[in-house]
Amino acid sequence: MEQNSDGLKVMVIDDSKTIRRTAETLLKKVGCEVITAVDGFDALAKIADTRPDVIFVDIMMPRLDGYQTCALIKNNSEFRSTPVIMLSSKDGLFDKAKGRIVGSDQYLTKPFSKEELIGAIKVHVPGFVPAADA
Incomplete structure (x- = not known):
């Protein structure tokens, strides 16, 4: 079954506003719904509410780094x-x-390219078809 990118929820966790904005712009262009978080605590609070399909997380962040954030996500059944x-x-x-x-x-x-970002989603969300660039 093909999953159109419309409504595919992608979370981007990064303490850099530039990275969050870049990823959000690229992902919205292909029809994804984007949720951003500034750090692991912010992300954990939003994950339960938004239930993203894919999560991108920066490693180097204050308070709760990417490794800790990933471990907490993966430890939640x-x-x-x-x-x-x-x-x-x-x-x-x-x-x-x-x-x-x-x-x-x-x-x-x-820095990641649009192709890398979209490619990563394609690998982990079977049937993901990015919308044509507007």
Whole structure:
């Protein structure tokens, strides 16, 4: 069954307003509904209400970092199957391994391209078809 991108809920968690805005703009262009959060605490409060289909989370954040946030999401039986994609400006093996340990489904290095962002969603949401760019 094809899942059109209309109404696909994507959460972007990043303490950088620029990254949040960039991701939100790219994702809205292909028809996704975007929920943003400034850090892990903000995100956890919103996840239960919004029930996103895919979550992008920055690793380096104050208060609750991306690893801790991902672990908390994956430890919740209700959201365990929600794909979590880590975002980081570091492309190290250690970071990728640590991401896997806490249950992340994929790892994107910043700055990411529109293709990488959409590609990651396609991998984790079977049948996802991005709307044509408006």
